[in-house]
Amino acid sequence: AQSVAQPEDQVNVAEGNPLTVKCTYSVSGxxxxxxxxxxxNRGLQFLLKYITGDNLVKGSYGFEAEFNKSQTSFHLKKPxxxxxxxxxxxxxxxxNRDDKIIFGKGTRLHILP
Amino acid sequence: DxxxxxxxxxxxxxxxxxxxxxxxxTWSHSYMFWYxxxxxxxxxxxxxxxxADITDKGEVPDGYVVSRSKTENFPLTLESATRSQTSVYFxxxxxxxxxxxxxxxxxxxxxxx
Numbered sequence: 001a002q003s004v005a006q007p008e009d010q011v012n013v014a015e016g017n018p019l020t021v022k023c024t025y026s027v028s029g030x031x032x033x034x035x036x037x038x039x040x041n042r043g044l045q046f047l048l049k050y051i052t053g054d055n056l057v058k059g060s061y062g063f064e065a066e067f068n069k070s071q072t073s074f075h076l077k078k079p080x081x082x083x084x085x086x087x088x089x090x091x092x093x094x095x096n097r098d099d100k101i102i103f104g105k106g107t108r109l110h111i112l113p
Numbered sequence: 114d115x116x117x118x119x120x121x122x123x124x125x126x127x128x129x130x131x132x133x134x135x136x137x138x139t140w141s142h143s144y145m146f147w148y149x150x151x152x153x154x155x156x157x158x159x160x161x162x163x164x165a166d167i168t169d170k171g172e173v174p175d176g177y178v179v180s181r182s183k184t185e186n187f188p189l190t191l192e193s194a195t196r197s198q199t200s201v202y203f204x205x206x207x208x209x210x211x212x213x214x215x216x217x218x219x220x221x222x223x224x225x226x
Contacts, residue, residue: 032212036215041219041220042219042220043217043218043219043220044156044203044205044215045217046214046215046216049214051212090156097212098210099211100158100161100171100211101158101211103148103155103156103157104155105153105155106156
């Protein structure tokens with residue numbers, strides 16, 4: 001079955017340190033990958049996506065993600081975390097162009113001042 | 114204001130009652146979606162619509178009904194609410210299929226007693 005996994009329910013990072021939120025996927029063919037962020041009492045907001053081309057994708061708020069086909073991963077990264085980055089992060093995959101998006105269960109990111 | 118809105122934002126109802134959650138978008142996006150968000154499950158797709166008068170089931174459609182008589186509106190009805198339908202419901206819209214960014218409403222928090 002097509003799926004996306006976020007192996008960590010929660011990630012804690014000190015402010016100013018680099019952060020990584022992990023995402024792996026299991027799909028046949030070439031996947032299309034997304035990251036969304038949800039702040040408290042808000043809907044999800046788009047951060048970035050990988051469709052094709054360069055494996056390193058840059059997105060909003062200084063976030064980036066690297067598509068790694070051999071490891072079937074799409075980890076979200078930021079060089080220096082801010083307290084305001086604290087939120088719930090969702091990885092998502094579209095297995096094929098005409099498929100519907102599948103969301104992971106989410107990872108709660110806590111940036112400690 | 115332009116965007117995607119949901120009403121009500123909060124709703125308390127009783128088991129067996131019919132409840133309708135409203136979703137309205139001002140972008141004339143073709144696609145609209147209903148998700149529910151539950152701890153441990155992330156976002157799960159309930160129903161989606163590719164255009165007015167075209168709707169289709171998602172991952173968890175049982176107990177829900179949708180309609181799309183106008184492009185801008187996509188109401189979700191719980192015909193006979195159950196406690197298991199206590200959740201946060203998000204509406205989203207996008208211009209076309211799975212590869213385009215989805216724009217989410219602020220959510221409706223529903224409690225079924």
